[in-house]
Amino acid sequence: MKIGLEIHVQLPTKTKMFCSCPATDAPGPNTHVCPTCLGMPGSRPVLNRKVLEYGIMLAKLLGCKVADTTWFSRKTYFYPDMSKSVQITQYDNPIGEGGVYYLNGKKPIRITRIHVEEDPGKTKRVGDLSSLVDYNRSGIPLAEIVTEPDISTPAEAREFLGQLIQDIRCVIDIPGDGERSIRCDCNISVGKERVEVKNVTGLKNVERALTFEVVRQTKILKAGGKIDRETRRFDEERGVTISVRKKEFEADYGYIDEPDLGVYHIREMAESIKIRESPQKMTVRLSQQYGIDQKMAKQLVNTSVTLAELFEEVAAKHGTQNAVKWVAGPVSSNWKSLETSGADVHDVIGIVDRFTAGEITDTECGIEIKCLMTGEDLESVKGASGDLDKIVNDYLDQNPGIIEDYRKNDKAANKAIGFVMKNSGGSYSSAEVVEAVKRLIESRL
Numbered sequence: 001m002k003i004g005l006e007i008h009v010q011l012p013t014k015t016k017m018f019c020s021c022p023a024t025d026a027p028g029p030n031t032h033v034c035p036t037c038l039g040m041p042g043s044r045p046v047l048n049r050k051v052l053e054y055g056i057m058l059a060k061l062l063g064c065k066v067a068d069t070t071w072f073s074r075k076t077y078f079y080p081d082m083s084k085s086v087q088i089t090q091y092d093n094p095i096g097e098g099g100v101y102y103l104n105g106k107k108p109i110r111i112t113r114i115h116v117e118e119d120p121g122k123t124k125r126v127g128d129l130s131s132l133v134d135y136n137r138s139g140i141p142l143a144e145i146v147t148e149p150d151i152s153t154p155a156e157a158r159e160f161l162g163q164l165i166q167d168i169r170c171v172i173d174i175p176g177d178g179e180r181s182i183r184c185d186c187n188i189s190v191g192k193e194r195v196e197v198k199n200v201t202g203l204k205n206v207e208r209a210l211t212f213e214v215v216r217q218t219k220i221l222k223a224g225g226k227i228d229r230e231t232r233r234f235d236e237e238r239g240v241t242i243s244v245r246k247k248e249f250e251a252d253y254g255y256i257d258e259p260d261l262g263v264y265h266i267r268e269m270a271e272s273i274k275i276r277e278s279p280q281k282m283t284v285r286l287s288q289q290y291g292i293d294q295k296m297a298k299q300l301v302n303t304s305v306t307l308a309e310l311f312e313e314v315a316a317k318h319g320t321q322n323a324v325k326w327v328a329g330p331v332s333s334n335w336k337s338l339e340t341s342g343a344d345v346h347d348v349i350g351i352v353d354r355f356t357a358g359e360i361t362d363t364e365c366g367i368e369i370k371c372l373m374t375g376e377d378l379e380s381v382k383g384a385s386g387d388l389d390k391i392v393n394d395y396l397d398q399n400p401g402i403i404e405d406y407r408k409n410d411k412a413a414n415k416a417i418g419f420v421m422k423n424s425g426g427s428y429s430s431a432e433v434v435e436a437v438k439r440l441i442e443s444r445l
Contacts, residue, residue, distance in 0.1 A: 002149035002194075003157050003210060006185035007164070009143045010119070011054045012173050016139035017118045018045030018088065023141070029134040037118075037139035039084020044260045047072075051141045052095070055116045056270045057171050058143050059096025061278055062111045066096050066270040072258040080133050081120040089117035089144075091255045095266070101147075103160050105284035105294065110148035117142055149187065149194075154210035157186070158203045165203075167278040170305065186210055190217040193227040197241050200234050209234040212241055282308055290320045296328055303335050310345055317349065318356050325442055326352055330366050333431045334373035341375035348372065362443045363389055366435065388428055391420055392440045406441050413437050 016023050019036035026032040035043040052070070059066050073091040099111030119142050121135040145164075151157045165182060168174060174181040184206050186197040195217065197209045212234075217227050232241040277285070279301045286297035286308060300308040310331065315323035331348055338345060348369055355365040371378045395416055396402060405412035416437045421430065428436075 001152065001214065002189045003151035003154070004149035004187040004194075005145075005147045005151065005157065005161070005206075006187070007145040007147075007161070008119075008183045008185070009058070009145065009168060009174065010181045011051055011116070011141040011143055013048055013050050013054075013141055015048055017048050017051055017116075017141035018139055021139065026136040029132070030136060032136045033138070038135055039082075039086075045088060045258075047261060047264070048141065051116050052264060052266055052269065053273060054141075054172055055095040055114065055143050056266065056273050057275050058145065058168065059099070059114050060270075060273070060275050061167060061171050062096065062099035062101050062114060062145065064096030064099035064111055064114055066266070067093055068267045069093065069263050069265050070095050071263045072261045073255045074258050076254040079120070080131070081123050081138070083121070083133075083135060083138070087118060087120060088258055088261070090115035092257075101160075101164065102280065102284075103156070103163060105280060105287075107150075109150045109160060112146040112148055114143060114145050117144060149189070154207045154214065157210055158207040161206055162203050163280055166302075167280050170278055171275050186213075188213045188217070189227075190214060191221050191227050193229045195227065195230055195232060195241075197232050197234050198244070205234060205236055208239055209241055212239060216241070279305060286311070290315055290323070292320070292324060292328075296324070300328060300332065303332055306345065307332060307335060310348065313346075313349060314352055318352055322352055322356065325439070326355075326365065326369060329439055329442075330369045330435050331373065333435045334370055337374040341373060343372050343375065345373075362439070366439050370432075370435070388420075388432065388436050389440060391423070392416065392436050395419055396440060396444065403441060403444050407445060410438075413441055416441070 013023050015021060016032075016037055019034050021032045021034050021037055024032075036045060056066055070090065070093050072088050074086040075089045075091070076086050078085050094113045094115035096114040097112070099114070101109045101111055103109055119137050119140040121133050121138040124132045124134065126132055151160060161182070161184065165174075168182075182201070184200045186200055186206060186209055187194050188197070188210055189195070190213075195213060197213060200206050200209050213232075220227060228246070230246050231244045233244050234241050282305065283294065283297045283301045286292060286300065287294040290297075290311075297308075300311055307327065311323045311327040314327050326348065331345070351360075351365060351368045351372065354360050355362070360368065368378065370376070399416070402412055402416055413434075417430075417433055420428070420433045420437065
C-alpha cells in the first residue's frame with residue numbers, strides 16, 4: 001500500500017492572491033468578488049507578495065531547497081468553480097523542492113515540492129441535478145505541499161497530518177480551526193493504479209476516506225478486477241468515496257506560463273526570512289539534549305511551546321533534574337489553570353531559585369508553584385497539601401519497594417496513586433494526587 005498526500009494550506013493574508021478583495025469570511029455568497037477573481041475580460045492579476053513569504057516559510061519548515069527564482073503558470077480546466085477556466089498556479093519552478101519531514105522524529109516522509117496557487121470557488125449541490133457556485137473563495141491564496149508516497153497506512157496519514165498542522169501553526173497563523181484550514185487530496189494505491197480522493201477536510205475524515213479506499217480497492221483486486229485511475233470525493237455522512245471523473249494526466253491540463261505575471265527573484269527574500277523551531281524538531285532536540293525520554297519531551301511541547309521553553313530555562317539554571325521535577329511535574333499538571341489565573345509562568349523560576357538555595361522545602365516549593373499556577377490561597381493549600389503529603393508518605397513508608405520500581409519505570413507510581421485516590425474519600429483531584437505522589441517519590445530517589 002502506498003499513500004501520498006497533496007495538502008492545501010490556506011494562507012492568512014488580508015487580501016486575495018491577485019486582487020484587493022478581502023480574504024476573510026464574507027457576509028453572503030459572491031460578495032467578496034471583483035473582475036479579477038471572477039476572470040472578467042481585461043482584468044489582470046497583481047501578486048500579493050506576502051504569499052511568497054509564507055511559501056518560503058513553509059518550504060524552510062519542510063527542509064526544501066528554496067528556488068532562486070519562481071514564476072506562475074496557467075492550469076487549464078473547465079469546471080464551474082473556476083470561472084476563467086484557468087487556475088493560476090506554479091508548475092515548472094515552484095518555491096521549494098526536495099524536502100524531508102520526519103514523522104515523530106524518526107520516519108522520513110519525502111516532500112516533492114511546495115508551491116502557491118489560487119483557490120477555486122466553492123460548489124454547493126442543491127437537490128439532485130443542480131449546483132450553485134460561490135466565488136468568495138476564488139483567489140484565496142493556498143500553499144500546496146506534495147509528498148512522495150511514503151505513508152504506509154491511513155492511521156499514519158492522520159498522524160502525519162496532525163503533526164504537520166501543529167508545526168505549520170508554529171510558523172504561520174493558520175486562520176480558524178487548523179484542521180479546517182487545510183484540505184487534503186489523498187492519493188492511494190493498493191495495487192498498480194492510484195486513486196485520488198479530492199478535498200478531504202479534517203484528520204478523522206482523511207483516515208476514514210483512505211480506510212474506505214483500502215477496503216474498496218482490495219475487494220476489487222481479490223475479485224480479479226482492475227483499479228481505474230480516477231478522481232473520487234468523500235461523502236462524510238455515509239463514510240464512502242464516490243467516483244467523480246476519470247483521473248487526468250498532467251498533459252491534460254495544458255500548462256502554459258502566466259503571461260500577466262513575471263519572474264520573481266526570491267533568493268534575498270528567502271535569506272532574510274527566519275522561522276522558529278518547529279514543535280517536531282523541538283521534541284527531538286529536548287530528548288537528545290537533556291536526556292529525557294521522547295514521550296516526556298512530546299508531552300511538554302504538545303502542552304505548550306512556552307512550557308517547553310520554561311523547561312529549558314530551568315534546566316539551564318538549575319539542571320535537568322529540577323526541570324523534570326518542577327516543570328514536567330506541578331507546572332505541567334496545572335498548565336490549564338493559567339487561563340483563569342493569568343499568572344506569569346516565568347515566576348516559577350524564582351520559586352525554584354529559593355528551593356535550590358535551601359530557603360523552602362521540597363513540599364513548600366510544590367505548593368507555591370501550584371498556587372502560582374491556579375491562583376489559590378497559599379495558606380489554604382498548605383493545610384490541604386500537608387494532609388495529602390502525609391497520606392502519600394505513610395504509604396511510601398510502608399511500601400519502600402515502589403521507589404526502586406519507579407526508578408526503572410515511572411508507571412510504578414500508579415499503584416500509589418490508586419491507593420491514595422481510593423482512601424482519600426475524593427478529597428483531592430487526580431491531578432493533585434499524581435503531582436504529590438510523583439514529587440514525594442522523586443524526593444526519595
